Amino acid sequence: MDGTAILTAVAIGGPWLAAILTIAGRRHVRIVGCGAALVSAVASALLLVAAPPSESLKQTLMLLYSCLTLGATVVLPRRDCRPGMIAGILFLLGATLLAYSTDDLRILLGAWILSTLPFLFKTSFAARAWRPRLALLLSSFALALAVAMIAWQSHEMSIAGLTRRDPGGNVVFGLLVAAVVLRKGICPVHAWVADAAEGGSPIPTALLLNGHFGAMLLVRLIMPLFPNAARNSFPLLSYLALATALYVAVRALAENSPRRLIAYLALSQSACILAGLESRTPEGVTGALVHWVVVSISTVALFSILRLLEVRFGENLTAGTYFGLAEHAPRLAVFFLLFGLALVGLPGTLGFCSQDLLIHGTLASHPLIGLLLPLATAMNAITVFRLFARLFFGKRRTGFTVAADALPRERWILAAGALFAVLGGLLPNMLVSERSAQAAPIAQAVSKEYAVRVRHRPRTGIADKRLLPDCQPSQQR
Amino acid sequence: MDYSQTLLVFVVLAPGAAFAALAFAWLAGWVPSERFVSAVTSTTFTASLAALAFVLRKVVSTGSVTVSFGQWFTVHDYHFPMVLLADRLSLPFLGMTVVLTGLVGEFSATYLHREPGFFRFFLLLHLFAFGSLVAFAAGSFDLLVGGWEIVGITSVLLIAFFDRRTAPVENALRVFAVYRASDIGLLVGVFAMYHWAGTASFAGRSPVLAGSRATIVCLLLLLAAAGKGAQVPFSGWLPRAMEGPTPSSAIFYGAISIHAGAYLMLRVQPILAHSGLASLLTVAIGSATAVFGTISGRASADAKTSLAFASLTQVGVIFAEIGFGLTWIAVIHVLGHAVVRTLQFLRAPSMLHDYHQMHSAMEGELPRTGTRLEDLLPERVHLWLYRWALDRGHLDTILDRFVVDPLLRVSGICAKLDRTGMAAGEVSE
Numbered sequence: 033m034d035g036t037a038i039l040t041a042v043a044i045g046g047p048w049l050a051a052i053l054t055i056a057g058r059r060h061v062r063i064v065g066c067g068a069a070l071v072s073a074v075a076s077a078l079l080l081v082a083a084p085p086s087e088s089l090k091q092t093l094m095l096l097y098s099c100l101t102l103g104a105t106v107v108l109p110r111r112d113c114r115p116g117m118i119a120g121i122l123f124l125l126g127a128t129l130l131a132y133s134t135d136d137l138r139i140l141l142g143a144w145i146l147s148t149l150p151f152l153f154k155t156s157f158a159a160r161a162w163r164p165r166l167a168l169l170l171s172s173f174a175l176a177l178a179v180a181m182i183a184w185q186s187h188e189m190s191i192a193g194l195t196r197r198d199p200g201g202n203v204v205f206g207l208l209v210a211a212v213v214l215r216k217g218i219c220p221v222h223a224w225v226a227d228a229a230e231g232g233s234p235i236p237t238a239l240l241l242n243g244h245f246g247a248m249l250l251v252r253l254i255m256p257l258f259p260n261a262a263r264n265s266f267p268l269l270s271y272l273a274l275a276t277a278l279y280v281a282v283r284a285l286a287e288n289s290p291r292r293l294i295a296y297l298a299l300s301q302s303a304c305i306l307a308g309l310e311s312r313t314p315e316g317v318t319g320a321l322v323h324w325v326v327v328s329i330s331t332v333a334l335f336s337i338l339r340l341l342e343v344r345f346g347e348n349l350t351a352g353t354y355f356g357l358a359e360h361a362p363r364l365a366v367f368f369l370l371f372g373l374a375l376v377g378l379p380g381t382l383g384f385c386s387q388d389l390l391i392h393g394t395l396a397s398h399p400l401i402g403l404l405l406p407l408a409t410a411m412n413a414i415t416v417f418r419l420f421a422r423l424f425f426g427k428r429r430t431g432f433t434v435a436a437d438a439l440p441r442e443r444w445i446l447a448a449g450a451l452f453a454v455l456g457g458l459l460p461n462m463l464v465s466e467r468s469a470q471a472a473p474i475a476q477a478v479s480k481e482y483a484v485r486v487r488h489r490p491r492t493g494i495a496d497k498r499l500l501p502d503c504q505p506s507q508q509r
Numbered sequence: 510m511d512y513s514q515t516l517l518v519f520v521v522l523a524p525g526a527a528f529a530a531l532a533f534a535w536l537a538g539w540v541p542s543e544r545f546v547s548a549v550t551s552t553t554f555t556a557s558l559a560a561l562a563f564v565l566r567k568v569v570s571t572g573s574v575t576v577s578f579g580q581w582f583t584v585h586d587y588h589f590p591m592v593l594l595a596d597r598l599s600l601p602f603l604g605m606t607v608v609l610t611g612l613v614g615e616f617s618a619t620y621l622h623r624e625p626g627f628f629r630f631f632l633l634l635h636l637f638a639f640g641s642l643v644a645f646a647a648g649s650f651d652l653l654v655g656g657w658e659i660v661g662i663t664s665v666l667l668i669a670f671f672d673r674r675t676a677p678v679e680n681a682l683r684v685f686a687v688y689r690a691s692d693i694g695l696l697v698g699v700f701a702m703y704h705w706a707g708t709a710s711f712a713g714r715s716p717v718l719a720g721s722r723a724t725i726v727c728l729l730l731l732l733a734a735a736g737k738g739a740q741v742p743f744s745g746w747l748p749r750a751m752e753g754p755t756p757s758s759a760i761f762y763g764a765i766s767i768h769a770g771a772y773l774m775l776r777v778q779p780i781l782a783h784s785g786l787a788s789l790l791t792v793a794i795g796s797a798t799a800v801f802g803t804i805s806g807r808a809s810a811d812a813k814t815s816l817a818f819a820s821l822t823q824v825g826v827i828f829a830e831i832g833f834g835l836t837w838i839a840v841i842h843v844l845g846h847a848v849v850r851t852l853q854f855l856r857a858p859s860m861l862h863d864y865h866q867m868h869s870a871m872e873g874e875l876p877r878t879g880t881r882l883e884d885l886l887p888e889r890v891h892l893w894l895y896r897w898a899l900d901r902g903h904l905d906t907i908l909d910r911f912v913v914d915p916l917l918r919v920s921g922i923c924a925k926l927d928r929t930g931m932a933a934g935e936v937s938e
Contacts (some may be wrong), residue, residue: 223927282916282919283923283924284920286923314584314585314587315584318585319584356672356673377658379640380655384655384658388589388654389587396704402697402700403697406696407693410690410692413689421678424672425672443536447536461582464582464584465583468584
């Protein structure tokens with residue numbers, strides 16, 4: 033067992049072990065949770081340092097998700113800090129890291145299903161509405177069917193081994209796309225995301241959404257395995273992503289539930305990630321990867337701040353009236369505005385760089401999408417400001433008995449996130465160039481020049497690899 | 510990096526650094542005293558002004574000062590150049606920003622004394638100055654976008670300064686919506702420029718475009734400039750923006766923010782000169798705004814709104830000058846107008862007091878001022894124009910009827926669609 037495998041096992045096994053300890057011990061749950069997430073973050077960081085830049089996407093995602101979980105565990109209000117909640121979050125962390133790190137389709141399927149489990153049972157994080165459960169179940173079912181068909185037709189379960197082999201043809205491709213659409217909440221099956229945010233626990237739901245399993249499946253499975261089908265159907269997928277971004281942005285204009293509003297913002301901006309990935313340009317794909325980071329940090333922070341407000345001021349917050357909370361919680365107000373505007377591309381934050389790259393990339397490949405994406409972002413910005421104004425502006429409420437601004441632990445973890453967003457925006461080159469290196473193989477996998485070379489290749493057989501060894505990027509490494 | 514380059518960097522970064530330091534102090538739990546905040550403001554802008562004087566000396570002798578920090582970020586063959594430029598066009602705007610923001614800071618230290626939002630105002634003033642200086646000193650359109658957006662967000666937050674009342678907040682939201690919608694023109698225009706001309710930088714090799722490409726780029730940038738400069742059909746937001754404190758109205762809508770659109774069009778003037786259609790539209794929009802501003806201003810009942818419309822009239826004329834290619838007349842017009850209008854805005858709160866004093870001094874016989882040109886019109890036209898002016902050209906009504914209401918109606922239909930299939934207990938709204 034080499035060092036990489038040990039570190040991966042620590043990153044995944046640590047949170048699962050801690051989840052069991054939390055349930056069994058039921059004491060000091062926040063400390064256990066933070067410790068486990070920290071262990072995962074450190075292990076992921078070491079893995080990232082060891083990986084070459086062009087192959088470090090999964091390690092980056094592991095580090096990002098571990099840090100998100102660490103932040104969420106620290107900021108979790110005391111009311112929510114129950115053993116079951118912490119154990120569920122740690123279980124989700126382990127499952128997500130397993131999905132990111134594995135190269136085996138069966139394990140990926142297992143991790144995908146495991147990550148949905150806490151959201152299927154009402155004793156854990158399940159929403160009151162039925163749509164989230166159905167969407168998660170259907171997405172798992174579609175992926176399971178696709179994996180079964182690949183196993184039946186190719187007898188190969190390694191992603192590297194299946195690269196560019198179109199295993200199972202268009203049917204499997206269609207099933208994988210269905211899994212992405214269902215899990216990501218792409219129109220017309222987007223409604224479950226808002227239901228999950230409204231009727232379930234907001235912070236775990238934010239973590240579920242920011243696993244970005246749909247985008248991960250696209251990058252790690254669909255684009256490398258089905259380059260031809262992906263190339264042909266990408267315009268359709270791009271338009272679906274655009275439709276989602278626009279539809280949800282318009283939908284949010286008449287919504288008053290803060291949880292739903294943040295879910296719509298997350299959904300609309302996540303759709304921009306898909307549009308960027310499908311642009312097939314280095315700028316668009318890099319923008320999508322940077323935006324992935326921005327969306328994850330911003331939406332987890334927004335959901336967390338909203339939950340902190342709910343705990344302090346009651347769960348009947350609405351964007352239909354002015355609450356004047358800025359006087360009670362000025363720092364939470366500033367953080368809310370900062371993360372909200374970072375999500376929609378405020379200059380000086382990382383969101384500005386990602387939006388700039390996304391617009392350049394998508395305009396170059398699909399001008400219509402490039403023209404309409406800024407429109408969706410503009411509407412999202414209006415939604416952010418409207419929600420901020422309704423929650424924090426207005427006459428000071430006198431009925432509240434608590435007047436607590438962000439507690440030190442909340443303040444500093446939110447400040448760390450804000451600092452990352454701002455420093456990342458002021459000095460983006462390191463982060464962007466790393467994402468750019470990761471984006472190169474993704475854009476290359478479905479680019480036209482590649483297609484010309486691949487067109488002459490027969491569909492199956494090991495002999496094909498001998499004929500065109502340079503068409504197997506993963507094997508060259 | 511020679512002394513003039515270092516000083517140019519200092520001029521741009523000083524207000525940003527002051528903002529960052531004050532914000533960090535507040536985050537750490539320390540709220541500085543009013544005296545400390547105003548001292549920081551005075552020092553920052555005095556030092557910036559001194560630094561700018563040296564930059565001016567260098568620009569006079571060499572024509573421009575350029576500072577390149579390389580690429581802000583690079584992806585494949587796309588670069589985001591980080592270049593600051595002080596040339597004969599940007600320097601007057603930089604000087605105007607430093608001088609007027611510093612003066613408004615001095616004025617506000619007294620004017621907002623013991624105001625609950627004193628610290629917030631100064632934080633936003635520094636951020637605004639930083640955004641303006643970045644926009645005016647940017648050596649490329651990419652960087653200009655960054656400063657432009659910062660100016661927009663600080664402007665909106667200052668309109669909502671008196672946040673206990675709902676009207677300023679609602680108006681701030683409307684202004685924000687107009688800004689964001691028109692900024693799409695800037696984003697797409699800059700991309701189109703980059704795509705067709707191979708560069709969006711004007712430090713060194715400037716973008717060269719002609720024909721339909723020049724027209725498309727200019728029209729997109731004109732959309733952004735018209736939004737920021739409150740030109741027709743976006744003029745409806747300007748009177749709403751008067752909800753903010755008077756010093757912020759002075760600096761934003763009398764001096765700097767309102768002229769940012771004109772600066773953008775001046776920057777794009779070399780391309781605009783190649784497009785007859787875009788030039789014509791710039792003149793038409795400017796002229797329409799000037800007429801709209803002067804008519805609406807005559808029916809305004811309060812001092813700040815009258816000044817806002819007067820400001821709008823002048824900016825409309827400036828746009829027309831730019832469209833005609835009278836670049837230097839436009840620059841001089843901007844500078845003169847900004848200084849006079851800032852003074853008028855800052856004097857507005859004490860105007861009534863002055864009026865009463867003059868009234869007494871003249872023993873109740875104040876002479877009529879100016880000629881009322883509208884009196885020359887027939888009575889019916891006069892009345893119609895009065896109604897039109899009172900409703901501010903129906904611009905907001907048109908915007909509501911044809912954009913806002915349909916959008917909200919569509920959103921309502923989407924909400925109904927989304928709720929389909931939910932059990933009664935699960936419906937939240």
